[in-house]
Amino acid sequence: MEIYLWPWNFGSSCSLPKKRIGHLPGICCMAEMVALGLHSHWLNGIDYMGVPYGKMAEYSEYSFPLAICIVLSGMYEDDLDNSEDIIYTGQGGHDLLGNKRQIKDQKMERGNLALKNSMLHDVPVRVVRGHESASSYCGKVYTYDGLYKVHKYWAEKGVSGFTVFKYQLKRLKGQPALTTNQVIWSVMPESKYPRQSRKTGQENFPIPATNIVDDACFPPPGKCSYRYSKSIQVAKGLKLPRNAHGCKCKGDCINPRLCACARFNGLDFPYVRRNVVFECGPSCSCQPGCANRISQQGLKYHLEVFRTLDKGWAVRSWDTIPSGAPVCEYTGIIRRTDDMENVSENNFIFEIDCLQTMKKRPGDVSFIMDVDEKKLENPEFCIDAGSIGNVARFINHSCEPNLFVQCILSWHHDIRLAKIMLFAELTYDYGYALDSVVGPDGRIKQMECRCGPQSAEGACTKAEDRRTHSIVEEQGF
Numbered sequence: 001m002e003i004y005l006w007p008w009n010f011g012s013s014c015s016l017p018k019k020r021i022g023h024l025p026g027i028c029c030m031a032e033m034v035a036l037g038l039h040s041h042w043l044n045g046i047d048y049m050g051v052p053y054g055k056m057a058e059y060s061e062y063s064f065p066l067a068i069c070i071v072l073s074g075m076y077e078d079d080l081d082n083s084e085d086i087i088y089t090g091q092g093g094h095d096l097l098g099n100k101r102q103i104k105d106q107k108m109e110r111g112n113l114a115l116k117n118s119m120l121h122d123v124p125v126r127v128v129r130g131h132e133s134a135s136s137y138c139g140k141v142y143t144y145d146g147l148y149k150v151h152k153y154w155a156e157k158g159v160s161g162f163t164v165f166k167y168q169l170k171r172l173k174g175q176p177a178l179t180t181n182q183v184i185w186s187v188m189p190e191s192k193y194p195r196q197s198r199k200t201g202q203e204n205f206p207i208p209a210t211n212i213v214d215d216a217c218f219p220p221p222g223k224c225s226y227r228y229s230k231s232i233q234v235a236k237g238l239k240l241p242r243n244a245h246g247c248k249c250k251g252d253c254i255n256p257r258l259c260a261c262a263r264f265n266g267l268d269f270p271y272v273r274r275n276v277v278f279e280c281g282p283s284c285s286c287q288p289g290c291a292n293r294i295s296q297q298g299l300k301y302h303l304e305v306f307r308t309l310d311k312g313w314a315v316r317s318w319d320t321i322p323s324g325a326p327v328c329e330y331t332g333i334i335r336r337t338d339d340m341e342n343v344s345e346n347n348f349i350f351e352i353d354c355l356q357t358m359k360k361r362p363g364d365v366s367f368i369m370d371v372d373e374k375k376l377e378n379p380e381f382c383i384d385a386g387s388i389g390n391v392a393r394f395i396n397h398s399c400e401p402n403l404f405v406q407c408i409l410s411w412h413h414d415i416r417l418a419k420i421m422l423f424a425e426l427t428y429d430y431g432y433a434l435d436s437v438v439g440p441d442g443r444i445k446q447m448e449c450r451c452g453p454q455s456a457e458g459a460c461t462k463a464e465d466r467r468t469h470s471i472v473e474e475q476g477f
Ligand SMILES: C[S@@+](CC[C@H](N)C(=O)[O-])C[C@H]1O[C@@H](n2cnc3c(N)ncnc32)[C@H](O)[C@@H]1O
Pocket: 310, 311, 312, 313, 314, 347, 348, 393, 394, 395, 396, 397, 398, 447, 448, 449, 450, 451
């Protein structure tokens, strides 16, 4: 089961104009709030079926109004939300200025009467929760948290001294586990988000992390912890190549015949499975938003890190990502592969092996540069995302990947240190080679691949060359 969080932007339109009791068709728990009709009285907090429904034969046994949905969004000072068990304050009598204060007694009418009737008829009520969210333009996102039943109600003097109705609701058993409390609102430190994003190296919007499968918390504690950085860092003492000459285009690079960077791409601005892409860089006179700087624009799609049953953390997208679209860069610290310590314990090393990437692609690379294949055979550099990295470090391997790796050169033209960009899909083939990594105990390091169709033993049975149902980790991917 997955969480979908949607902004509160549904207005008064309704795709299910007739109200109904219980779950809505096609909407699973904690899912598409976008299905209009989930709650049609957005401001009231209690949505109910009015008296006219009593005339319908199917509802002849019920008294109306009858509550069908409530929204918990911190509107009432007397509400108490313990996830599975809620004390909900009835409606009416509160200050509409938004300061949540009760200014007069509530009456047993409308929504309050509807909740009482739901209890009397033992009818379930849908519960929707609002959550603060900096990423939503209205400051909130809403989750559908399933069905509850009203167990009892009473009247009491509220915090402000006026009579309020209280309803105790309990969540019905047999529904998917409630995940509201497990939404962790950012993979990046929130305080630095979003206004200072450029300065602090944060992304354009937050990346949530969710865990509904075990007790693992986020970020991973201890030595698995890391610092988020949307840009690549350089290891101390590592000498970087000189800046390449840039193009002289003004504004946007539109004409590939005139743009010096496009010339390296064979007079093109290519972004679909090219072996190496030359982008404009800091020496170019074009603007930062130039079309030939695709990998420099930051995240475009809302990604989420989530806990899997058997592969630790993983990444999925809330948005539809068109094929060939840029997803994210693989960031971390660029290091000399030979300088890497504890390689076998570090699951976050990406070897910059553009030769291998290029060989998988159709097309000639000879025009690009003097590629000395011999020199490139043993990758000299890697990106170590063990202690510093971005969302890419959580993307898992798949034998049937839906991401591909793209080597990009921008500020320099040294392919050994190319930038690594992942395009459209959320798993990619790590390029594991069998029997290539020796663990600290001197034995070949093995990892069962659980990316796809599973064998009886739980390992992936997809690729023929993984006959043993296990794959062996190379240094990196
Ligand atoms: C770059 S990390 C990916 C994120 C990782 N799942 C986590 O929880 O941080 C690579 C590690 O994830 C796990 N992993 C990735 N893909 C896998 C797969 N298809 N099957 C099993 N484990 C996988 C392995 O432990 C691997 O060493």
